[in-house]
Amino acid sequence: MIAFVDRKSGDIMPTLLMITPENSEINKFRAHQLNNFTQLTMPYLAGFVPEEYSIRLLDEYTEPILFEKVDLVAITVNTPNAPHVYSISKRFRELGTWVALGGPHVTLNPEEAACHGDTIFVGEAEETWPEFLKDFLSGSMQKAYTSLHVPSLDGLPIPRRDLIVGHRLTSGAVFASRGCPHNCSYCSLKKIYHNEFRTRPVDEVIKDIGSMPNKYFVFWDDNFFADPVYTKALLKDLARLNKRWAAQVTACSCEDEELLSLAKAAGCLYLFLGLESFSEQGLRDANKNFNKIEEYGKVVNKLHRHGISIQAGIVFGFDSDTLEVFETTLKACNNIGVDGVTASILTPFPGTSIYEQYKKEGRLLDVDWDHYNGKTKVAYVPKRMSHKELLNGYNEFRGKFHSWSSIVKRISKSRVNIFYTLAMNYGYKRAYRNFTRLGFGERSDESLGHRIAQHSRNWPR
Known part of the structure; x- marks a missing residue:
């Protein structure tokens, strides 16, 4: 400059x-x-x-x-x-x-x-x-x-989106609230922000969204449905703007039919749901007992009835996870018709309870912070598999989930926003193939199925 x-x-x-x-x-x-x-x-x-x-x-x-x-x-x-x-x-x-x-x-x-x-x-x-x-x-x-006290979210400036270079179609992001009422074991929000959930004035959020040239945008909120009364008021005004958007919410907050109807009327395309695990013990490890696995299918069906797609957040590597978790999760996602998945490797970020736990137990690997990305590397020693097995299983899950057979099976169950779902899955499929072609991530010549058979006799019961 x-x-x-x-x-x-x-x-x-x-x-x-x-x-x-x-x-x-x-x-x-x-x-x-x-x-x-x-x-x-x-x-x-x-x-x-x-x-x-x-x-x-x-x-x-x-x-x-x-x-x-x-x-x-x-x-x-x-x-x-x-x-x-x-x-x-x-x-x-x-x-x-x-x-x-x-x-x-x-x-x-x-x-x-x-x-x-x-x-x-x-x-x-x-x-x-x-x-x-x-x-x-x-x-x-x-x-x-x-920052010594909780800042107000009133009267905030409009972001300088005019300064964004590139991202022509994906420069639309806005936040309506800050914080989350939950305390998941792997989440550091409570340490990053003041521990107080807050919302912006509805009219200021609408003005912010209205200033965006983008038709498509995302809410950057940690839990967009955390205050349903506030969110409903916002959605009623948002419907006038004729935008299309996505947001992150919890599965339990999707029980509110009025909230889902208002979201769809206001242009909601998909919701990111932190399902995290299809194991009861995994959810306990995550301190996410408010998730109910037996309700996952019902939640997915309910969202689909409202014309809303689901991007499920899945985390691999909880202490109860064995090598079977990858195939079990794949089958479960396919069977209930999840439209897409954002899969991550459990990462003990500093400031979280699992970081302190793994540090005390001597399970943090002696690695640089760049291992803490939750996508390409593992930063700790899992309990029921090696860190290499965790990484390999995670990569194999991504490959299988974005195979054409899996995509077709899920779309046949969902039938919601089919063009969008195909495009998103194809993008993830290309990203996975490109990444593996470049040789990133540790891989094994053995198939996951072979490793399961080889190691199952040694799993803790």
Whole structure:
């Protein structure tokens, strides 16, 4: 970025580069998926930036970083990207650029992050980010800014979606609430945010959505149905905009028929449901006892009756999981007609109860943070299989789930949004084939079925 001059005052404007990072391995993992909506954090924070700055957004999923001196670089950091971000920060600091780091990993590991940036942000940034930007202009910036109380979600700026490069069809993301009332064992939300569920004013959310040129968008909420009274009021106004959207909810919240009817009338295409496991013990391991496996089929049928597709969140690697879990889950998803699956490897993120448990039990592998991505690597020692068997089983599940036989079987049961479902599954199928072709992830020459037969006699009972 070159220096910019304010046309009115003639003053040189400080240059601000805001980076959404993505390491090369996850970039390749996501390639060809059709639902890669842009991350909202940086466009949202850009809305707070005063006019004294010349600002640019950069998303590594769509363009590479050109390392040249700018006045200020801000980077949001999640755990698997931490080593990658630290290397980016090092190169910019060597150029004389001031580097500010924020995001979930910084909040959970502030002492570590402080060694790699000039300023860090701990916690939510609605108040601290504008404070820092003002301090930077006067040259009085601090080493750390910490959110000490719960920020209000009233009167928030509209995200700077006009600054997004690429993502032409997938730049639509918005949030209506923050937080979640549940306490899943693998989730760090309670440590990242203040432990208080909040909502934005309905009229401000509608204005935000109405400002998007996209017909399709996603709600970035952690649990969009957490407050049904609020959500119903929002959906009634949203129906006027003629948009199409998706959101993340819990299976138990889908019992509300009125909520589902309003969601469909407001343009809901699909809902992401964190089913997590088809094992009762697995759900107990996840501290997700509010999920009822015997109700999964009914929930799926209910959503389909309302014309809404289901993207199920599945996690592999709970302490009760054996090598059979992959085939059992595949059959269950096919039998109940789940439209799509986002499968993940259980990951003990810092700040979660399972991280503390596995650390105490000596089960955390001596690996870098980039192993904590939940997709291509394993960061701990599972209880009833090896970490390599977990990774191989996860990869084989992805391959089988996105085979044409599985896709056809599920679509024949669902018959909802068929074109969309085909497109999404085909995107995931291409992504899986591309990723394995490139040789990422540990693989075994043995089939999963052979390994099950070989190891079943040693499973704990």
